[in-house]
Amino acid sequence: MKKLVLAVIDAMKPAMLERAVATGRAPTLALLMERGHYVDECVAAFPSVTPVCAASIATGTGPAEHEIPAMNWWHRGEERYIEYGTSFGASRAFGIRQSLTDTIYNMNLEHLSKNVETVFEKLDDADIRTAGTTYLMYRGRYRHEPSVDTALSRLAHTAFGLPTMGPKELFYADMFASRKTSCRSQLGLPGVRDQHSGCVSEYMVEHDLFDFLLLSLPDNDTHSHKYGPFAQVDSIAAADRQIARVMEAAGGPDKFLEDHAVIVCSDHSQSKVEGEIDLFKAFDGFGVRAAQRSREDDEIAVCPNSRAAQVYVLDRSKRRSLIPRVERTLLALEGVDLVMRMGDHPDGEAVVRGERARGVKEVRFAPRGDLVDARGDHWSVEGDLDLLGLKIEDDQIRSATYPDAMSRVWSALRCPSAGEVLASARPGYEFLDWGGAHHVGGGSHGSLHANDSNAVLIWTGTGPEKTAREQWALRDIVPMITDHFGLA
Known part of the structure; x- marks a missing residue:
């Protein structure tokens, strides 16, 4: 049985991968594509932000099951906002220490x-040697104490100093290091993270320390946020060099691929941002819960998530009156594409609305009925199909504009920690975050639109034929890994 490496290149856009390959800037990825299978429409979770997508990659489930709803969300049980680091300003609004x-x-x-x-947990339970570099989702069966090997790690230990549970070999931004190496990440600073992942992965190949390795390469996302998605060739080339570095540790690509299978994916894509949407100004007439203080007249919690957003009703007894107001407010905003909520059908239904040229359009759907989507799931659908770009032919229902739209919206709305109302931005727009930050002039992601949602999937030395599925999704990666190790 070959060892397996899963390399996640954050936000890699399929068209930019193809450009990097065509111009000779990504020879290692080109080799993997040539020897294996390449999918340019592996659909992300919704919202297509990194924590939600990383959870889908790591668990093989959608937000309805893994319960990570967004980058910024409202924790109903603790009555506070959760902020995973949308921007430095957003983290500062909620407290840097709490955000970290x-x-x-x-x-x-x-x-x-x-x-x-x-x-990691699945493979740990089967005594398969697991390893991971700095990745948002790392939960495993092995306890790890914080590292104190460097001045920066000792500083982090002073600030946090808590153990965690991860794969057998865990290297996380200098904070956790299951073994002493010469690799340093400067506490996970952008621009250094890929090199740190490549360094520790090289070490693990040289010392035969894993059967499964998650190689996290996140710097492409930061580069794309700043310079835009069409500037990704440079950052994809940098990620390619780290994959090549890992292969060289085994004697080069040919030797490496004799003993290793490889899966490469991105967690989502990115699209260009030209304008911002100010949710805080839009909801000025509501009682919006502030970042770190509460008032008796607070009505809603507002959670911008790059090119998506969620609104929570704080008093559930007021949902019937507040949800329509929230929905109307969002639909009136320039830049908002779709607004989503659960309907009143006793068996459950999703309601999606959007402002179009001839007024507000609506489509309702539920996971039951005779229409079959590209992944084989059954749906009943009523309303304006054009709102989601849905086409029906011989009981088959598809959308190129919003791939796997119904399944993704349904899972997002059924997530127990999600807001009552979700929104997706039009191409070119992004919601201002809690720090007032945006990526106008650069790139962003989060929406239901194909621009943000079509990710890369490459595999060689493992997995089925590309034709095994009409529509590939991030949640297919875990089954590929467990099948590889004979755990299905």
Whole structure:
């Protein structure tokens, strides 16, 4: 049985991968594509932000099961906002220490559902040697104490100093290091993270320390946020060099691929941002819960998530009166594409509305009925199909504009920690975050639109034929891994 490496290149856009390959800037990825299978429409979770998508990659489930709803969300049980680091300003609004604690510890140990297993937990239970570099989702069966090997790690230990549960070999931004190496991440600073992942992965190949390795390469996302999605060739080339570095540790690509299978994916894509949407100004007439203080007349919690947003009704007895007001407010905003909520059908239904040229359009659907989507799921659908770009032919229902739309919206709305009302931005727009930050002039993601949602999936030395599925999704990656190790 070959060892398996899963490399996640954050936000890699399929068209930019193809450009990097065509111009010779990504020879390692080109080799993997040539020897294996390449999918340019592996659909992300919704909202297509990193924590939600990372949880889907790590668990093989959607937000309805893994319960990570967004980058910024309202914790009903603790009555506070959760902020995983949308921007430095947003983290500062909620307290840097709290934001880091939520991101590093609570996301895995508290927020990620206990009812789902991560790929690390599944493989740990089967005595398969697991390893991971700095990745948002790392929960495993092995206890790790914080590292104190460097000045920066000792500083982090002073600030946090808590153990965590991860794969057998865990290297997380200098905070956790299951073995001493010469690799340093400067506490996970952008621009250094890929090199740190490549360094520790090289070390693990040289010392034969894993059967399964998650190689996290997140710097492409930061680069794309700043310079835009069409500037990704440089950052994809940098990620390619780290994959090549890992292969060289085994004697080069040919030797490496004799003993290793490889899966490469992105967690979502990105689209260009040209304008911002100010939710806080739009909801000025509501009682919006502030970042770190509460008032008796607070009515809603507002959670911008790059190109998506969620609104929570704080007093559930007021949902019937507040949800329509929230929905109308969102639909009136320039830049808002779709607004989503659960309907009143006794068996459950999703309601999606959007402002179009001839007024507000609506479509309702539920996971029951005779229409079959590209993943084989059955749906009943009523309303204006054009709102989601849905086409029906011979009981088959598809959308190229919003891939896997119904399944993704349904899972997002059924997530227990999601807001009552969800929104997706039009192409070109992004919601201002709690720090007032935006990526106008650069790139962003989060929406239901194909621009943000079509990710990359490459595999060689493992997995089925590309034709095994009409529509691939992030949640197919865990089954590929467990099948590889004979655990299905």
